Amino acid sequence: MNILLLAGDGIGPEIMTEAEKLLAALALPVTLDRALVGGAAYEATGHPLPPETLAKARAADAILFGAVGDPRFDHVERHLRPEQAILGLRSELGLFANLRPAKLFPGLEDASALRPEVAAAIDLLIVRELNGDVYFGEKGTRTTANGEREGYDIMAYSESEVRRIAHVAFRAAQGRAKRLCSVDKANVLETSQLWRDVVIEVAADYPDVALSHMYVDNAAMQLVRNPGQFDVVVTGNLFGDILSDQASMCVGSIGLLASASLSEGRLGLYEPIHGSAPDIAGKGIANPLAMILSLAMLLRHSGDDEASAARIEAAVAKVLADGARGADLGGTMGTAALGDAVVAALNG
Amino acid sequence: MNILLLAGDGIGPEIMTEAEKLLAALALPVTLDRALVGGAAYEATGHPLPPETLAKARAADAILFGAVGDPRFDHVERHLRPEQAILGLRSELGLFANLRPAKLFPGLEDASALRPEVAAAIDLLIVRELNGDVYFGEKGTRTTANGEREGYDIMAYSESEVRRIAHVAFRAAQGRAKRLCSVDKANVLETSQLWRDVVIEVAADYPDVALSHMYVDNAAMQLVRNPGQFDVVVTGNLFGDILSDQASMCVGSIGLLASASLSEGRLGLYEPIHGSAPDIAGKGIANPLAMILSLAMLLRHSGDDEASAARIEAAVAKVLADGARGADLGGTMGTAALGDAVVAALNG
Numbered sequence: 001m002n003i004l005l006l007a008g009d010g011i012g013p014e015i016m017t018e019a020e021k022l023l024a025a026l027a028l029p030v031t032l033d034r035a036l037v038g039g040a041a042y043e044a045t046g047h048p049l050p051p052e053t054l055a056k057a058r059a060a061d062a063i064l065f066g067a068v069g070d071p072r073f074d075h076v077e078r079h080l081r082p083e084q085a086i087l088g089l090r091s092e093l094g095l096f097a098n099l100r101p102a103k104l105f106p107g108l109e110d111a112s113a114l115r116p117e118v119a120a121a122i123d124l125l126i127v128r129e130l131n132g133d134v135y136f137g138e139k140g141t142r143t144t145a146n147g148e149r150e151g152y153d154i155m156a157y158s159e160s161e162v163r164r165i166a167h168v169a170f171r172a173a174q175g176r177a178k179r180l181c182s183v184d185k186a187n188v189l190e191t192s193q194l195w196r197d198v199v200i201e202v203a204a205d206y207p208d209v210a211l212s213h214m215y216v217d218n219a220a221m222q223l224v225r226n227p228g229q230f231d232v233v234v235t236g237n238l239f240g241d242i243l244s245d246q247a248s249m250c251v252g253s254i255g256l257l258a259s260a261s262l263s264e265g266r267l268g269l270y271e272p273i274h275g276s277a278p279d280i281a282g283k284g285i286a287n288p289l290a291m292i293l294s295l296a297m298l299l300r301h302s303g304d305d306e307a308s309a310a311r312i313e314a315a316v317a318k319v320l321a322d323g324a325r326g327a328d329l330g331g332t333m334g335t336a337a338l339g340d341a342v343v344a345a346l347n348g
Numbered sequence: 349m350n351i352l353l354l355a356g357d358g359i360g361p362e363i364m365t366e367a368e369k370l371l372a373a374l375a376l377p378v379t380l381d382r383a384l385v386g387g388a389a390y391e392a393t394g395h396p397l398p399p400e401t402l403a404k405a406r407a408a409d410a411i412l413f414g415a416v417g418d419p420r421f422d423h424v425e426r427h428l429r430p431e432q433a434i435l436g437l438r439s440e441l442g443l444f445a446n447l448r449p450a451k452l453f454p455g456l457e458d459a460s461a462l463r464p465e466v467a468a469a470i471d472l473l474i475v476r477e478l479n480g481d482v483y484f485g486e487k488g489t490r491t492t493a494n495g496e497r498e499g500y501d502i503m504a505y506s507e508s509e510v511r512r513i514a515h516v517a518f519r520a521a522q523g524r525a526k527r528l529c530s531v532d533k534a535n536v537l538e539t540s541q542l543w544r545d546v547v548i549e550v551a552a553d554y555p556d557v558a559l560s561h562m563y564v565d566n567a568a569m570q571l572v573r574n575p576g577q578f579d580v581v582v583t584g585n586l587f588g589d590i591l592s593d594q595a596s597m598c599v600g601s602i603g604l605l606a607s608a609s610l611s612e613g614r615l616g617l618y619e620p621i622h623g624s625a626p627d628i629a630g631k632g633i634a635n636p637l638a639m640i641l642s643l644a645m646l647l648r649h650s651g652d653d654e655a656s657a658a659r660i661e662a663a664v665a666k667v668l669a670d671g672a673r674g675a676d677l678g679g680t681m682g683t684a685a686l687g688d689a690v691v692a693a694l695n696g
């Protein structure tokens with residue numbers, strides 16, 4: 001398997017180093033390559049997703065991605081900002097299905113802002129569509145009839161876009177507790193109405209899965225009130241962005257959540273759901289666990305190596321159960337120490 | 349003062365009765381009128397916002413609004429669904445500024461899904477724009493080039509729309525802790541970029557207010573992690589819908605949160621942020637406190653009667669501090685009993 005490592009900006013390189021330690025410790029038959037992405041690529045080449053990086057990404061079997069984003073480039077034209085690199089990879093590579101699992105690790109009951117008994121019940125998977133919605137519709141700034149500036153973005157979903165993500169979500173639900181909640185805003189948005197209609201059509205193929213629908217405002221509320229009620233949640237790009245970040249805090253730290261962005265084929269991109277955290281970059285205190293758990297998802301989904309994925313996840317769980325805590329969880333362990341602890345825990 | 353009472357659907361009429369008890373007990377010099385709205389109006393007249401209701405609303409000084417929404421009408425054409433009544437009132441009456449305060453009532457520390465110390469720190473005001481965004485842009489279903497159905501909605505904000513809500517938010521912040529956080533998704537949306545640019549322009553008029561910006565995904569996370577960090581939050585229609593419902597659960601129950609929807613003039617509409625709750629309608633168990641607190645906001649903002657508003661709010665706080673709990677808070681007090689308790693607490 002060919003893995004492309006895209007470390008990116010901010011804490012990206014530091015946490016990537018820890019994932020590489022795991023890969024080395026597992027001694028898997030993989031080939032590693034590296035390329036520039038995000039602000040780092042913009043600085044070196046003038047583009048956040050240079051053609052060479054995109055070509056390497058297309059040729060890879062899987063991409064392990066750190067993070068992009070650097071406030072130094074906030075005033076650069078939008079299409080050259082670091083974030084465009086991840087948006088570009090998602091759309092160019094057809095990475096339409098974003099899987100974001102959230103589950104409380106034993107021992108972290110007191111780390112969540114939620115009451116321990118509420119947090120302990122969390123075990124959900126957010127399936128977020130990643131190639132459509134208001135992210136990729138036509139957008140710009142125009143002048144209105146009365147001479148004012150107006151910003152606009154077109155939100156849209158077509159039948160086939162909804163259908164393919166719905167199939168991913170229903171199949172994921174079949175492998176879990178067989179409950180799927182589709183989140184939309186069908187009382188206001190036509191995009192959501194089509195979304196809901198198509199999800200209902202697809203449901204006919206999955207009679208064993210219980211489908212429900214929830215408006216996004218209610219879903220944001222229920223994720224605080226009683227997140228344990230959810231099994232699989234399927235939603236569009238924008239609502240998925242919001243709800244998955246929210247869910248991350250319910251489990252104690254955004255530094256713990258991994259994600260997989262899958263295409264129709266084997267190729268997938270794996271990244272922590274947190275960002276580049278420029279404020280703590282270079283200090284050696286970033287939590288590498290979300291990055292390490294992203295590697296586990298890579299081995300499972302693109303590498304078909306469930307055994308190694310499960311070994312990594314068990315090692316992370318053990319390290320946390322043993323009390324290892326980085327700064328994000330009020331502890332003192334640094335990035336490298338956490339990575340070393342996971343390596344040490346790999347064999348039991 | 350002329351107050352129009354629009355009880356609406358589901359639990360609307362039951363909770364409205366309790367607000368009327370308060371009005372009677374306060375013996376204020378107000379004239380009350382009533383009209384049909386929502387599913388109830390659709391059933392009687394074929395339209396959720398009949399011309400007669402709209403005319404009465406235009407003529408009123410203030411509108412006290414219950415709730416609309418009834419699943420029996422989910423399959424009616426969108427423009428005739430109950431929700432269109434509240435959207436129509438907001439746009440026809442130019443109710444562009446939605447104020448949604450969230451604060452933990454003493455005694456409810458254990459009602460929130462958040463840990464008590466996290467919940468206790470909540471005292472924020474969400475200022476939500478209510479006349480623009482993806483709610484009111486062109487929308488529909490079209491057929492794509494390859495013959496598929498596609499749902500679309502245009503998200504947009506013009507300069508003047510952002511400017512007027514920004515002024516409301518900055519002035520609100522001046523009357524509070526002088527911190528304003530503007531929430532957008534400027535790393536992806538042009539609408540958000542314009543939003544951010546204009547908010548920064550308006551900030552020049554309010555040098556005493558500390559302005560910050562936050563992406564909506566991060567805001568949803570921070571509202572769980574540490575909601576006490578926020579003073580005033582200003583955001584667009586869609587993000588405001590999501591974040592304010594989320595905040596409601598942080599304070600223990602959606603049955604406690606009131607809102608004001610203000611125009612440029614005196615006219616305002618006041619409503620609980622919860623919906624019509626058809627599942628518990630007619631059972632006499634709905635929490636009327638959000639409705640009663642909405643009346644307090646009405647007296648403050650449209651009636652210029654701070655004294656009566658404060659009296660109602662103190663009475664609600666006393667009732668809760670004394671341990672009164674409806675079903676939403678795990679108690680047994682019904683709708684009427686809670687309303688009676690607030691009336692009894694008015695004078696002490």
Ligand SMILES: CC(C)[C@H](C(=O)O)[C@@H](O)C(=O)O
Binds near residue numbers: 083087241273536565
């Ligand atoms: C960086 C940003 C463009 C991105 C998104 O909004 O999708 C991020 O928030 C995420 O969730 O991966």
Ligand SMILES: CC(C)[C@H](C(=O)O)[C@@H](O)C(=O)O
Binds near residue numbers: 621
């Ligand atoms: C009923 C619905 C259209 C409405 C909205 O989305 O604005 C409601 O959720 C609200 O927040 O007042």
